[in-house]
Amino acid sequence: MSEIEGGGGDKKKGGKPHGKKLSTRVDFTPMVDLGFLLITFFMLTTSLNKPKTMELNMPVKDDNNDKTAVKVSQTVTVLLTGNNQIMYYFSDPVTLDPMTPQITDYSAGGVRPMLLRENRKRVPNIDSVQVYKDLFKINKMKESDMKANIARLKGDKEGLIVIIKANDTAKFSNIVDILDEMLICNIGRYAIVDISEPEKELIKSSAPLLEAALKATK
């Protein structure tokens, strides 16, 4: 295939005798082959995007540590049942009894509107978080200022506190999904807590309701 031919140059008649000129053209086909072979190799053996991570802070395990007391009216308990469903309930601010649980799911129209609504009720200017982020994006605000402002809003003492309790039938993706909702809804205070026996009973007893809700969404 390779052609280093002595073409051109010495066709003239009656010229001065001169050395045979060699063409400088080289066949590049093998080089292209090699190049594409290496590309294929790199495409198959490497990963392009770095994995993303989600940070989670758990409280220090210490039995002597007195637990932080919070107002019952501020909290919502979110139970992660199996089958990608969520049950949540508020507690009556006066009698402290849990109110009727509601059933929903992880979709955008599921638990998110409730969390946004409840958080907005308690921290009316929580939506400014997005404003700060946008300001940072168009370089109107320094990153440190943005972070400080967001931390101030999220750390509001009156903000909604979400208590996440996962049933044994819940999956890892459910945990990540609900933590995702915390990020999306700008909820600053949430905790993953072990589920209690009465709550397990509650899930068990409301199994027909859960099933009906599952059928309704399908």
Added chain:
Amino acid sequence: MAKVKVPRKSTSVDMTAMTDVAFLLLTFFMLATQFKPDEPVQVITPSSVAEIPLPDVDVMLITISSDNKVFFDLQGEHYKKTLLEKMGKKYSIDFTDAETTKFSKMSSFGMPFAQLKQYINLSPEKRKEMPSAGIPYDSLKNELGDWIMQSRYTNNGVRVAIKGDRDVSYPAIKKVINTLQEKDVNRFNFITSMEGS
């Protein structure tokens, strides 16, 4: 009859431009990517909106497969060598220098410590065939806790990343988190993939 002469044209094309393109792409792939780590199990991570990238160094990776088995990896070859020595001392199993070197080149592994020596001495092809039992993380026999503790002694700036399959059941995750908390690790990262990909 006289033959009609068809002028023959050369079929060779100038390949220079194609070479340029090929090597440009090659350079791009070499610079923009990193090698896929050898994974003992296929894990499909859940998707999330989180945007924090995983750091390249000082990571302790705990992989949980969909059948609730736990795999462990510590980044950094020299850290891994000291880690194996420390673990060997704790469990009174001696490892030769060749074995520690082999271990430091391995990726995630998941088996009880007693089987580790045998696993190290297998060829990489044979390792894949060996059924992985996962690192025991029951409260009775918690080897995962020892791995975590010794890793923190080896590299105290280590960060913990948990890579769980989306179908791992909650009790398994809880056990791993409890193990971490027993070892005073209260801050860790879940590895997720990008939403919508």
